[in-house]
Amino acid sequence: MDSVVSAEGLTRVFRDFWGRPRVTAVRELSFDVARGEVVGLLGPNGAGKSTTVKMLLGLLAPTAGRLSVLGARPDDRVVKARMGYLPEESTLWPFLTARETLAFLGAVAGLPREVTRERAEQLLALVDLLGAADRRVGEYSKGMARRLALAQALLGDPELVVLDEPTSGLDPLGRRDTKEVIRALARRGKTVLLSSHLLGEVADVCDRVLILDAGRLVASGAVRDLLGPERDLESWFLEVLGEAPSRALPPFLGGPRP
Amino acid sequence: MGALRRHRLGLRVRPAWAIARHAARHTLRTPAHLVVWLGALALAGVLPALTHVALLEKRRLVCDSLLALTLTSGVAAGMLGAVQAVGGDLARRSAALVLTRPVGRCAWLAGQVAGVSLALVPLWLSLALATLWGSRIARDPYLVEARALAAYGLALGLALVGAAASARRRGFGPAWAVSCPLALALVFALLAREGAALVDWSLLPALVAALAAGVLACAVAAGLALALEPAPALLAGAALFWLGLVGDGLWRGGLGWVLWLVLPNWQAHWAPGGADWLWAARVGGYSLCYAAAVILLGGRWLARGGWA
Numbered sequence: 094m095d096s097v098v099s100a101e102g103l104t105r106v107f108r109d110f111w112g113r114p115r116v117t118a119v120r121e122l123s124f125d126v127a128r129g130e131v132v133g134l135l136g137p138n139g140a141g142k143s144t145t146v147k148m149l150l151g152l153l154a155p156t157a158g159r160l161s162v163l164g165a166r167p168d169d170r171v172v173k174a175r176m177g178y179l180p181e182e183s184t185l186w187p188f189l190t191a192r193e194t195l196a197f198l199g200a201v202a203g204l205p206r207e208v209t210r211e212r213a214e215q216l217l218a219l220v221d222l223l224g225a226a227d228r229r230v231g232e233y234s235k236g237m238a239r240r241l242a243l244a245q246a247l248l249g250d251p252e253l254v255v256l257d258e259p260t261s262g263l264d265p266l267g268r269r270d271t272k273e274v275i276r277a278l279a280r281r282g283k284t285v286l287l288s289s290h291l292l293g294e295v296a297d298v299c300d301r302v303l304i305l306d307a308g309r310l311v312a313s314g315a316v317r318d319l320l321g322p323e324r325d326l327e328s329w330f331l332e333v334l335g336e337a338p339s340r341a342l343p344p345f346l347g348g349p350r351p
Numbered sequence: 352m353g354a355l356r357r358h359r360l361g362l363r364v365r366p367a368w369a370i371a372r373h374a375a376r377h378t379l380r381t382p383a384h385l386v387v388w389l390g391a392l393a394l395a396g397v398l399p400a401l402t403h404v405a406l407l408e409k410r411r412l413v414c415d416s417l418l419a420l421t422l423t424s425g426v427a428a429g430m431l432g433a434v435q436a437v438g439g440d441l442a443r444r445s446a447a448l449v450l451t452r453p454v455g456r457c458a459w460l461a462g463q464v465a466g467v468s469l470a471l472v473p474l475w476l477s478l479a480l481a482t483l484w485g486s487r488i489a490r491d492p493y494l495v496e497a498r499a500l501a502a503y504g505l506a507l508g509l510a511l512v513g514a515a516a517s518a519r520r521r522g523f524g525p526a527w528a529v530s531c532p533l534a535l536a537l538v539f540a541l542l543a544r545e546g547a548a549l550v551d552w553s554l555l556p557a558l559v560a561a562l563a564a565g566v567l568a569c570a571v572a573a574g575l576a577l578a579l580e581p582a583p584a585l586l587a588g589a590a591l592f593w594l595g596l597v598g599d600g601l602w603r604g605g606l607g608w609v610l611w612l613v614l615p616n617w618q619a620h621w622a623p624g625g626a627d628w629l630w631a632a633r634v635g636g637y638s639l640c641y642a643a644a645v646i647l648l649g650g651r652w653l654a655r656g657g658w659a
Contacts, residue, residue, distance in 0.1 A: 151451065152451065170453035170455075173451060173454075178451040180444060180447055184444040184445045185448070186443075197369060197373050201366045201370060203453060249452070
């Protein structure tokens with residue numbers, strides 16, 4: 094198997110100012126992602142998904158374990174040039190226009206100006222922002238900013254695309270378009286790692302899912318094997334993590350009195 | 352081999368230059384920067400008249416007060432700009448968008464410091480002109496130089512254009528890029544034809560040292576913004592400025608020597624009555640070395656990953 098991502102015993106411990114261990118976000122995590130796969134990274138809040146993504150992107154160094162992305166360390170410049178990243182939150186510069194944002198990120202990635210300009214126009218058309226390309230990002234709605242964030246992730250024509258909650262804040266049309274873009278990337282042989290809480294969407298686009306809980310890999314499997322007439326991804330997810338007892342409303346909202 | 356090395360160097364320098372341009376554009380569009388610029392310019396117009404004519408002070412005090420204004424406003428604008436650029440990028444997590452591209456952490460920080468420093472140049476140019484003009488007024492308070500006054504008005508107008516552009520959320524780049532050299536050329540042409548002898552040219556190296564103080568302030572504030580929220584970073588920057596100013600009188604003994612060496616030395620940038628070019632070059636070198644040290648330490652701090 095041609096692995097694009099290979100993690101072995103990956104651990105990340107966050108420490109306080111004095112160097113004392115504060116929290117272990119990821120423990121002994123091992124997994125592989127093959128070229129051309131669309132893999133969903135799932136888990137409850139605080140499961141270690143974002144920390145794992147940040148280690149893959151070279152933003153955080155693992156405390157222990159081995160991590161290889163596109164055959165090298167994730168903080169290698171050449172590797173970084175072959176990756177695209179859509180962060181969870183809208184992290185764009187509010188004082189730049191969409192065109193300026195893409196021009197800046199293209200320059201930072203070392204793309205020639207003409208290539209950046211040409212790709213920016215095509216990507217703005219793809220995410221339906223050509224009409225608002227010269228407006229400041231600070232004036233954009235959340236959905237528009239999200240679409241621009243997706244465009245910047247694809248600017249470098251990356252081999253590995255890491256998408257953190259790609260459909261968050263998008264309307265149904267935007268969600269449909271984003272899923273279509275992910276499928277198109279997969280058809281072109283790109284590898285996509287997608288972190289999301291929207292399990293229906295993960296089931297729509299992913300080949301395989303990994304479930305993390307408390308920093309550990311607790312389950313993984315091919316989506317087509319997991320889904321059946323009686324079972325969707327959500328029921329499998331809850332099965333794996335153990336269904337929490339249903340919470341009663343507090344008394345002032347009409348719940349039972351103790 | 353040489354070509355490959357140049358190519359690799361280009362791959363490192365180009366992103367840093369893009370970050371620097373971006374940081375400069377951000378700073379020039381920031382209302383706080385324009386407020387400091389406008390305030391300093393307005394004060395620069397009033398100060399010579401107030402000190403010399405109203406308070407009947409001596410010529411040297413007029414020049415020194417303008418020099419102090421150039422230095423402090425450069426330091427203030429530099430600290431504000433660096434905290435907004437670095438702290439803002441970290442707070443809104445846009446730093447991650449840049450650092451997931453083929454850019455080193457030190458290159459990112461160096462680009463930010465260089466960019467904010469570049470944004471200080473128009474502010475410094477206009478205040479330097481005002482200071483030189485002030486030295487003419489100080490020489491002869493009864494000399495009314497209409498054309499120098501027009502140049503001062505032009506510089507002030509330039510800052511107003513910037514403020515208006517910022518308020519209307521338009522770019523300010525082309526305005527200052529065209530107007531500043533124009534203002535500079537105009538004023539120096541006027542000074543060369545008549546009255547250049549009245550200008551205290553020894554102020555020019557001292558003004559360059561004041562610009563170096565702004566660069567130093569950018570680096571110090573950028574380093575602080577890596578670890579602190581914007582308001583505490585600015586407070587810590589102000590405290591370091593004060594300590595660096597009074598440090599010579601405070602530090603005693605071995606620990607004092609270490610503190611004197613480690614803390615940014617602003618006194619070295621302060622040359623009342625003017626200075627020579629060798630001194631200005633030394634001060635510039637000190638600022639650049641100090642900035643490089645802060646950038647290297649900042650890169651190590653970023654590698655810890657707490658910000659991510």
